[in-house]
Amino acid sequence: MASEGSLRIGELARRTGVSPELLRAWEQRYGLLRPTRSQGGFRLYTDEDEQRVRAMRTLIGEGLSAAEAASRALTDEPVLPAASGPAVAEIGRELRDALDAFDSERAHTALDRLLATVSVEAAIAEVVLPYLRGLGDRWSRGEASVAQEHFASNLIRGRLLGLARDWSRGGGSALVLACPPGEEHDLGLIMFGLAAARRGSRILFLGADTPIPTIADAVAATRSSAVVLATSRVDPLRTHREELRQLASRTHVLVCGAGAFPEDVAAVGGDVLAGGPLEAAMEVT
Numbered sequence: 001m002a003s004e005g006s007l008r009i010g011e012l013a014r015r016t017g018v019s020p021e022l023l024r025a026w027e028q029r030y031g032l033l034r035p036t037r038s039q040g041g042f043r044l045y046t047d048e049d050e051q052r053v054r055a056m057r058t059l060i061g062e063g064l065s066a067a068e069a070a071s072r073a074l075t076d077e078p079v080l081p082a083a084s085g086p087a088v089a090e091i092g093r094e095l096r097d098a099l100d101a102f103d104s105e106r107a108h109t110a111l112d113r114l115l116a117t118v119s120v121e122a123a124i125a126e127v128v129l130p131y132l133r134g135l136g137d138r139w140s141r142g143e144a145s146v147a148q149e150h151f152a153s154n155l156i157r158g159r160l161l162g163l164a165r166d167w168s169r170g171g172g173s174a175l176v177l178a179c180p181p182g183e184e185h186d187l188g189l190i191m192f193g194l195a196a197a198r199r200g201s202r203i204l205f206l207g208a209d210t211p212i213p214t215i216a217d218a219v220a221a222t223r224s225s226a227v228v229l230a231t232s233r234v235d236p237l238r239t240h241r242e243e244l245r246q247l248a249s250r251t252h253v254l255v256c257g258a259g260a261f262p263e264d265v266a267a268v269g270g271d272v273l274a275g276g277p278l279e280a281a282m283e284v285t
Helices: 009-016 020-030 047-061 066-073 085-100 104-117 120-140 146-162 187-198 212-222 235-239 241-248 262-267 277-284
Strands: 174-178 202-207 226-230 252-256
Touching: 009 020, 009 047, 020 047, 020 066, 020 277, 047 066, 085 104, 085 120, 085 146, 104 120, 104 146, 120 146, 120 187, 120 277, 146 187, 174 187, 174 212, 187 202, 187 226, 187 252, 187 277, 202 212, 212 226, 212 241, 226 277, 235 241, 235 262, 241 252, 252 277
Parallel strands: 174 202, 174 226, 226 252
Antiparallel strands: none
16 A cells, blocks of 8 residues: 555546546535645645545446535545445456357347446446457457457447437536547447536437437537547547637637547547546536
């Protein structure tokens, strides 16, 4: 265990799975973290800070808003891990085995069990995202096929969209979600939309490879407060820079994903949403 006041923010992020950008936001907005300063002026975090971050993640996974979770995490009331932890791990293994074997029936059964055991956010954070990241790593090492990646992604995508039927009915501000032209991967955007909808946002989902004029039309029709663009590559931002700048002059443009490089997002007049889809949804809502 690290001694008190010895963790730099990068190490705290690694231990908790929360991006440094989101940790800073939680510190500034909610006072969740209480760092000291090193002689060189660096913030140093304690084991108690780490425990509060973990507690906040647990509470958000149970469906609390970020503000409510921070309030709870800052009290002395312990936040116990869910008793379903071992069961969730077992379901995760079942899901992986079924998807790897192209067994859709077993995979759907595992997902049914998972969603009956934990919240949607917890299912995504604890099982779906780790599985997809692991699958990507295995594919890069030649241990998983393109067919397995496509089968798993499409099955999970279909199930998540099935959970999204009511996400346009929230009482909060409207968000238009889209991938820019040339970007085909919208699974992370669906996860973002589910988390944002559970926090009250009204979601208009346009999906993959969406022309910029179509996004602009949706903004005008819904009077949305922001557009959230997801891209795994920076090319779409550079290719459509002028169109995106025009869009950003009319509404707030937020960009997430591996292609959201700060300089390119700034060049189109947008802002970066850091972290994974659940962390990004916390930032917006």
